[in-house]
Amino acid sequence: GAGVSQSPSNKVTEKGKDVELRCDPISGHTALYWYRQRLGQGLEFLIYFQGNSAPDKSGLPSDRFSAERTGESVSTLTIQRTQQEDSAVYLCASSLGRQGYEQYFGPGTRLTVT
């Protein structure tokens, strides 16, 4: 079956512009996660959705970052007024549920802020 998909695969934007990143989870997966991977570093947790509610937004770096999810489907991560330090690979993952289930990752969106 289809895995987690993300779009765009690459995004180059100018500093100060807004960007929107999309994630399509595996069908039937109720949990969805966003992570960020900066060059040479491990993954940082950003936000977690259970259905369309986000019980944990603790990883969002600033109020320029926001995310939403429609039902148990698509999620979008929005970064407003992008800064150069936002350059990273943004990864989305989904899982069947919250506890005891492995997370399946998408290919990521590579964001470059110039």
Added chain:
Amino acid sequence: AQSVSQHNHHVILSEAASLELGCNYSYGGTVNLFWYVQYPGQHLQLLLKYFSGDPLVKGIKGFEAEFIKSKFSFNLRKPSVQWSDTAEYFCALISNDYKLSFGAGTTVTVRA
């Protein structure tokens, strides 16, 4: 707060050599531990996982890992590597039932 540390940043091996990647974690609760792999140009894939039971877990492609609770470790091993094992390897733990905390990763280069 939980954390995961991987001892090696870059490991270079010849084919047929044995591989062991170190992983130590810090977390006060029950742990679920994972090793993920990212092959060049591909996305993260799960190699193996430990939730409970036998502390020696076997994963795909001949990999295994041993959970040693007293040492807070979850080292990854493979007896004989192949060129196709060239990849980046990440150790991770789940806290709060959903939040994956990753180590910084170890790049493994296998020379033919």
